[in-house]
Amino acid sequence: MTQNIYDDEAFFAAYGRLPRSVEGLAGAPEWPALRALLPDLAGRRVLDLGCGYGWFCRWAREHGAASVLGLDVSARMLARARAETEDAAIVYAEADLEHFAALAEPVDVAFSSLAFHYVVNLAGLFAGLHASLAPGGALVFSVEHPIYTAPRNPGWSDAADGQAAWPVDSYLDEGPRTTNWLVDGVIKQHRTIGRHVSLLVRSGFAVTHLDEWGPSAEQIAAHPDWANERQRPSFLIMGCERR
């Protein structure tokens, strides 16, 4: 199964202190870009893969979704999601995205924020999503950008002229990357953008949007310490249509 770092006690505690954990969607700077790719949710059946505390599930219901299914591999996450949700139309279930089987009832919109880079068998997951989505349905997701995940020893460097730069190596060598994020030994899967497109197209999705996210000028004005994030994209955000 997927490494379930979210049930590690130290990780869970550290994760709970991140802005996106404390403030929810508003604490995730890339949320406006993800939101922009979502279709109107009114009356739609929505799936959230890697739902965490359930922030997006509740937001979807507030924006008219008929039903929401939130899946996560972490029992700790789901316990907190359930504790913070009072809505019979939101169902949470434990699921390992590494072995995702087609849903019995189709959905209209599948959403995932920063979960797919933990999944080794992404081809299997996309096949399962294609089988779970109604024709014309939407898949909207974010992952860490491959420029961000590629380096063996990721980090900023200072060029001679003081320009911060992100040294890229091993970009074309896909596979696991072990990083120390919140705790030591978190394993993420590095995949090129080309790989994402190829897996999606072969699974029967049309790629309608591809956003290499960085903060806007307004966001940098509000958070000057984010300026370096324009030197290289942090997130890859994709919008797809199920054919």
Add this chain to the structure above:
Amino acid sequence: MTQNIYDDEAFFAAYGRLPRSVEGLAGAPEWPALRALLPDLAGRRVLDLGCGYGWFCRWAREHGAASVLGLDVSARMLARARAETEDAAIVYAEADLEHFAALAEPVDVAFSSLAFHYVVNLAGLFAGLHASLAPGGALVFSVEHPIYTAPRNPGWSDAADGQAAWPVDSYLDEGPRTTNWLVDGVIKQHRTIGRHVSLLVRSGFAVTHLDEWGPSAEQIAAHPDWANERQRPSFLIMGCERR
């Protein structure tokens, strides 16, 4: 109009000594990846944007194309292409891709190798290509990869462990980049992958292939000095269907 560096005498002389100029398609390491995206050319009307010496135009005819139109901004290039071509079904014409108008006669396949990164008005070019391609037609092209074009001062760095790395900066700041390639002051347009996808989709193309090219293990075995090219992709190769 587009900076026409190819009619610069020093550039033209240096360009003529590159392996891809001397050996043609076989001297371009990314050619097998481009070729893999081409449909069967038998009986098809083919367009080559930035045809240079006409290598691809002649190859297309050898592979059954009914007719080939080769466009280039450089009179020097076209003179040599004409001198090396004896085939009434290949027509060469001078054209500035910056102001590309729809062709009077539609084509089935549009091809371009390493020309679009010189074009400022890529949206206009894609619109013209959409209008020039028959429905279901193919657009296959390569450009320099944005990881390659992004840095203000491109080049390799050595990390502490001796791993060659390509420091990336300014990735999200699109626009002109002036580099010294063969001669000083060559201007290329840096665009993200997301921008290419967005312009294509808005112009009515479906993105069917996206390849971030680097040399294969076999190519590195034959050319050990290419090994660093796997640290970051050199070329972005895209295949699209005209909807």
